Amino acid sequence: MATVSRVLNQKGYVHKDTVQKVHEAIEMLQYTPNDIARSLSKKSSKTIALIVPDITNPFFNELALAVEKVTQMYGYTTILCNTNDSPAVERQYIQTLKQKYIDGFIMATNTLSSNEIDQLQVPLVALDRFNFQTVPTISSKNREGARLAVQALLQQGCTKIMHIRGPKGLWIAEERCQGYLDLVEDLDWFTPKLIVNGNFQLKEASEAVNKIFETHPDIDGIFAGNDLMAIGALRVMQKRGIRVPDQVQIIGYDGIPLGEMVYPELSTVAQPIYEMGMLAARILIKKIEQQPLEEMNHQMDNELIQRGTTRHTS
């Protein structure tokens, strides 16, 4: 019995012939090891959890794919948890998972206080969070990315640009909003009313844009904090019979595949989503296996991709 354990884990000495025999027996008996017993004994489930706020957002799907790929390579299982933006659900998941010897978390949500996170007792890496001392963070250069977008809008003739921002208090939403402000705050047409909150949701963004066009019909540029909201804005333009990009130019943020499926195709600030997911997973596993981390805060570069919703030359 101990011998079988040895060959399964490739640990300790075991004669070559015995290995062979064990494998034959396994085959014959259709034996599969019991992960639960293994977990109990090792105090580890070889499982990590990826916690996301909205599973229908393709951004998180791509992230999940990336995470799953590398965790699997290292022999870990990953389980996907969708909180639907509810902190209660998130806490519930964390609690349940901890009772199951979860080895680590990748948090792509921002609902928990840093206090709660510190008490976690389980390895953790955060996506799109503000610099922690204690937990590794991965994000793209949000402020810089936002500037990229607004600058393009400006250069391409926009004379009144609105911003659809993400949730208040959410780090990445603030940063992207700041990037927008950096470039337009001092222009004479600017007013804070040009910033509306879409909570990163298509529907809310649509409603907000629809409303602001009542009072500001002369807006000719829209920078959205993510692609979903940009698409929401695009819908509104179509509904109102406003031509994109002739009358209004739109740029989103994320670079999700859905952006290429709408018409006109969405211009966007593309994050290296897949790489961010892989990096997060690698770092988490390093942390779980107690290896030293070189860096705590990873900032990825973005790329401005101009497609059908902007009037770019060339």
Add this chain to the structure above:
Amino acid sequence: MATVSRVLNQKGYVHKDTVQKVHEAIEMLQYTPNDIARSLSKKSSKTIALIVPDITNPFFNELALAVEKVTQMYGYTTILCNTNDSPAVERQYIQTLKQKYIDGFIMATNTLSSNEIDQLQVPLVALDRFNFQTVPTISSKNREGARLAVQALLQQGCTKIMHIRGPKGLWIAEERCQGYLDLVEDLDWFTPKLIVNGNFQLKEASEAVNKIFETHPDIDGIFAGNDLMAIGALRVMQKRGIRVPDQVQIIGYDGIPLGEMVYPELSTVAQPIYEMGMLAARILIKKIEQQPLEEMNHQMDNELIQRGTTRHTS
């Protein structure tokens, strides 16, 4: 120790005062039970898995919400597994989960052979599958639903209706296609060329529709096997400058929220997604707990919802 177990599980006799004292101790020590040990002992993890082919499809998200809701009510955890249409991934999940004492599966995929499913050894309920003898099935009345859509198209003046079907061999796709055929097969304009395969994906549907419009520019009605594909078709119309619903009318199938976010809003055959999810979960739990099932095959009613992509009167 056994007493603690008793109060936690509310099983067996235990004095009221003792219960109190145990709870105080739990509070004091911040004790949380170890689910892994519990699972090992009970040979059950109190968790079930919902296996879906494409997590970005809002249909499955709504399903997941429903399933999660009822499983949680019964004290189960549910874990979401996205196979991304890969049978290999699906098998991998099943294997891994079985080794973790998973209590049951809800399969919203159709990749596995019924043979494999019979060997599963774990309670299972299937969504949108053909009538099994052994496993409970839930689906909507696909053929009837399809007829609902095509009939409306016909009545509202369409004289050449194409169908974007789902994957070959997939039961629900076949049924919906049959429903289409039921109504149009004998009409003089009909030709099998009017049926294209979009594999239930937005992108593939777009490409297929784009292609068929080269040879059949006089199509004035589109019935899509799901909403995602219908939206793909809508995109193509917009790209080609074809007015919807004036020149072409479109009806999808599913009733996902996304359908209300596009412009014009999508007409569709709405399935009771949430109810289907809840029903699936209830049945699975019944099966896990060895309660008798009254019925094996549940067929839900659909509702035709006409919105902006059709020219309905009233």
Add this chain to the structure above:
DNA sequence: CTGTTAGCGCATTCAT
């Protein structure tokens, strides 16, 4: 009503 005991299936000493 409560404490003692054995066993769930594995990994990990320690002998041999």
Add this chain to the structure above:
DNA sequence: ATGAATGCGCTAACAG
């Protein structure tokens, strides 16, 4: 190089 013994934290059967 291999087998026997112990423990992971819990539940269930049994005594008391």
